[in-house]
Amino acid sequence: MALLKEASNLKLITFAAIQERTENFSYGELDASNKPPPIQVKHLNNDRITGSAAQKFCLFRLFPIIFSDMVEHLKSFKIYLILREMLDIILALPQRKSWLPYLETLSINFQCMMLELLPDKATPKVHYATEYTKIIEENGPPLRYWCMRYEGAHLYFKKIAMQSYNFKNIPKTLAQRQQLRQCFLMSKCRFLKSYQEASGNKIIYMHEIDSKVKVLLNHRYGSQFIQSQTLLQCSQLIHNHVIYKQHAVYVYDLEHVEEIPVFFQIIHILKLNQEWIFVVDLLNTDGFSTKLWSYRVSSYDRLDIVSPNNIKYYHKGLDLYKVDHFHVVNLTSRLTKTN
Template identity: 30%
Template sequence: MCRTCHASKTDIQRKYLEGQFQKRNAADHLEKVTLMEGLSKAGFKYWSKQWGINLRSPLLEIEDIDLSVCLVQDPMHILTEGLLVKELCLMLYDFIVFKRYFTISFLNNALNDFSHSYLVEKNKPEVISVDMLLNCRLNQTSASMITLCCVLPLVIGQKVQVGNGKWKTFLLLIQITLLATSPYATDDTASVLEQLIYTHNDNFISEYTKSPLTPKSHYLVHIPKQIQRFGPGRNHWVMRFEGKHLFFKNIKWKCFKNIALSMSMRHQLWMCWRQLRVNGKCSENFLYSGDSIANMEAVDSPLSLSGEGLFKDIKLACVFFVYCKRS
């Protein structure tokens, strides 16, 4: 069930433009929420599935917020953890098993030998197996999926037969991903993106007759309008939040007494450690002397943001963090 419109399973398979769907609106949503609060348990369960509403959102208490508009779609989960994974698996399985354009060993060796930029050194694609392709599950992060899609045309482009429909459809999806996750966008970007999404979904139905469009394929339809309203899609995704959350997930805790304090202490020590260079001086990636600001009131402080005083008091904390990290 889409939180932006009233799309049905049948509509998703044959409509690829946002204007073809009946939009949700604040007044209609509030009316349905009010009606559901007076229903029996069985009636609530039925209409909850029909309308896609589970309960009254606390956000309704905030004035001038339309939940059908302000709850944006996330490009990361729609593309890098959804459509890209599924379509890439379907396409590669067809190329390797049925068409035999290349082997899985060739693909992995080519990806491993590719000269990646230092900017994506930590986001290189992982090894791919035929079983992964068969199950439509890749052991890739969102960042490595973007790297894989940018590199793949350079790696296997010459191996694919000219005019292959599945390859053309996948190239459209790469263009959609780059535009939907770009830090820069204009009204023209949204218009081009809308046309690319329409063409891609239409081609996907033709090329993969046994694989229907998923709900994420429909959510993609709403992204062009979302970009027009709220700006570049890079500002809507949750990748940076997931990246920050990964720090806490990777720590193996042995004591769960006051876990919030333990997590905040470990995070602050880690940030202190990152803000120091090897020689003990401050890293300009985080702090620097600053720009000249006129008419600024002087404030007495034992620490100086422009000098090394800020870091003298936290060197011991950084050493302690390194000790904790190694242990």
């Protein structure tokens, strides 16, 4: 909110333009589930942004992308960058102990800059940020005990309370509904087993497949592919509790000492020989944009076939955004390989 007001004071954007931009911004398919409500003029006047915790976090992550044309002109944007780097370390899983001294330095700088640039916004939470180093040292990664899971569970009860229209004995209603829901979920027993679940299935014909993909499949599967006239394709595959979506971007490796993430984009999810495979485009990581706090990626049509069984999980699926003729990928945390 302070960044937007500073941009308005500098005549970079008006309150009405802020509302229009947040209304018309095209969120990716994966980020759309936590799409924040637009920032209206009345919210700016009241100095308060509405939305759930997940929606506010989504807005926080994508703020440099939504307002990419003005963030570098804001003096207080330095605070955002420090806080963003802190969150990348705090939300990382796994974490390294060698990061903690740097996290402590960041938290002290964050507190000092808040007191210098935004003294009116320096609430007690700003001081609590300096305690994360000690908390992580004693209890491990905060992602294992953060309150967002409580918020997610609490949202279910709020929906049931509103939709049931039962206000006579609401605790009993909520308890019964929760117990029945748990029985239903546990009856499947999928949460303890490896399984595959495809959705958005459809039959595609050979003439609908791109020629480069045909050559790749023919080279890999030979006569088995040539004899097929149709293929089964799905838009989403849940494999061992990990969601893979068509056109989404995933991290498949970390390179060099700096652990730079390398990405691929899923072009097709196909079923061949009774097994699901991914036809992916191996993206080139061109660098990291501090202004957007995102990795710039580009495609050189390096297609490959990947089995979901051979993918090591680093990060959930990501959306691809286009900013200033570049394609960028926005991570939610810092990545590292387990020892």
